[in-house]
Amino acid sequence: xxKLNELQKKILDLKSKKNAVILAHFYQTMDIQIIxxxxxxxxxxxxxxxxxxxxxxxxxxxxxxxxxxxLLSPHKKVLLPNPNAGxxxxxxxxxxxxxxxxxxxPNAAVVCYVNSSAETKAECDICCTSSNAVNIVRKIxxxxxxxxPDKNLGAYVAQFVPEKKFIYINGFCPIHRHITVDDxxxxxxxxxxxxxxxHPECEPDVVKLADFIGSTSQILxxxxxxxxxxxxxxxxxxxxxxxxxYHPEKKYxxxxxxxxxxxxxxxxxNDIYNCLSNEADENVIELSDDIINKANxxxxxxxxxx
Ligand code: 13P
Ligand code: SF4
Numbered sequence: 001x002x003k004l005n006e007l008q009k010k011i012l013d014l015k016s017k018k019n020a021v022i023l024a025h026f027y028q029t030m031d032i033q034i035i036x037x038x039x040x041x042x043x044x045x046x047x048x049x050x051x052x053x054x055x056x057x058x059x060x061x062x063x064x065x066x067x068x069x070x071l072l073s074p075h076k077k078v079l080l081p082n083p084n085a086g087x088x089x090x091x092x093x094x095x096x097x098x099x100x101x102x103x104x105x106p107n108a109a110v111v112c113y114v115n116s117s118a119e120t121k122a123e124c125d126i127c128c129t130s131s132n133a134v135n136i137v138r139k140i141x142x143x144x145x146x147x148x149p150d151k152n153l154g155a156y157v158a159q160f161v162p163e164k165k166f167i168y169i170n171g172f173c174p175i176h177r178h179i180t181v182d183d184x185x186x187x188x189x190x191x192x193x194x195x196x197x198x199h200p201e202c203e204p205d206v207v208k209l210a211d212f213i214g215s216t217s218q219i220l221x222x223x224x225x226x227x228x229x230x231x232x233x234x235x236x237x238x239x240x241x242x243x244x245x246y247h248p249e250k251k252y253x254x255x256x257x258x259x260x261x262x263x264x265x266x267x268x269x270n271d272i273y274n275c276l277s278n279e280a281d282e283n284v285i286e287l288s289d290d291i292i293n294k295a296n297x298x299x300x301x302x303x304x305x306x
Contacts, residue, residue, distance in 0.1 A: 002034045007269045011035055014276045020056035022272070023048055023069070026216040027238035027264035028060045030245050032272065036060060039242070041217035042068075042114050043129040043306065046299065049073055058276060059285075062087045062263050067118045070285040071299050074292045078285040081271035085263045089201075090115045092171035093149035098123040101146050105167055109142035112298060113150050115173075118287050120148070122294035125301075130200055131215035132306030134160045139305045152177065156200040156207060175236060175261045176201035183256050184209050187232050191253055197222055198234030198255075210234065223250065236261050 004012070012035060015022060023045050024036035033039045038048045042065060049057055049069030057078045059066035064087055066080040093116055102110065102123075112124035113133070121127060128136040134157050137145055145164050147154035149171025158166045176199055184206050188196060197219045198210040207213055212222045216239050223231050223243055233240050234255040243252045275283040287295075 004035065005031075007273060008035050011269065011273050011276065014273070015058070018056055018276060019054050020058055020276060021048075021052045021054040022058045022060065023052075025061035025065060025238070025264065026220065026242055027236040027261055028267060029238065029265065030241045031269055032060050032267060033238070033242060034245075035269075035272075041129065041131055041215040043131045043215065044217055045069070046072060046114070046129075047303065049076075049078075050303070052076070056279075058272060060267050060272065061085070062090075063285075064090045064115055064117060066285050067287065068114055068299060070287055071118055071121070071292055071296045072303075074287075074296070077279070079275045079279065079283045080285060081275040081283060082266045082268070083282045085266040087115055087173075087263060089113075089149055089171055089173045090117055090120075093120050093169060095119050095123045097169060098146070098148065101148075101167065101169075105144055105146060107142065108144035108146045108167060109140050110146045110148065111137060111140070112148055113153055114299075114302075116149060118291050118295045121298055122291050124148075124298045126305070127298045127302040128306065129215060129302070131218055132302065133157045133200075136302060136306055137161050137164065150201060152203060152207075153200050155204050156213065173201040175259060176234075177203060178258065179203065179206050179234065179256055181205045181209070184234070187253065187255055191230060191232060194230035194232045194251070194253060195226065195228045196232045196234065196255075199236075202234055206234065223247070223252070233259075235259065236264065238264065 022036045024039045050072040062085045070078040110124040146167045151168040195211045197212040230251040
């Protein structure tokens, strides 16, 4: 067990008194990841939230992730330690956009990346994450796919399913999207022996240059299991921090210093302690029964197929 500071110990103490579970995304800072009962990518965290025995879930991540936990476990109390931790990509789609797309493409199935609000999920046929998107789209009966909100993830998936027609909106992750081919080539020149692993939220021209493409969890596993010794990481800095922490025998270089998600970094140990102590309304994820009933369906379908 890692050496913990006083605040971390207080959180763990309070957590066991309240019989809560702490879930953390890999983009959280390491001081948070090490006190989590489970750290994971979006798909793994959804499964953990659903299967958790505890009735109180502290979700260290961004709002759409905590909402997914609530949708999959409506009877549990889900706390988001920092209520301002959102995801700009999730805000690039809404129910009205989906309804209009459905009118234009009545035979299409709507596949919704989990990086979306509960209200948006309620309008969709099935959800996916970056780790299962190809699998999900392959298994859907429809020949036309409305893929929202991430255009880059959609374009990545489409290569594996050339028989289907894809309809996109202009959604993107501002953190991953701004990485350029020039940045990538420069980094590869700087570290010519490094293997390049990238998240599919990056631009297709950058993804094309990668040796490995996958979700945060898949990137971590790839680096851990590979015989290679040096890696350029094309996703958020939390992944690099985790690799350096648990596997310091290898070298990891962040593709650009700007690969830091300000929303993922909003949550602090103090937020976690305060939300566990007070369970204040602003930290509790509340969704209407109607939204829960509708949005649970595409998420459960994802768990079944993904
Ligand atoms: P993962 O599902 O790969 O963890 O990605 C979540 C995310 O927000 C990527 O930007
Ligand atoms: Fe959203 Fe991008 Fe941050 Fe992931 S990294 S939470 S997609 S803004």
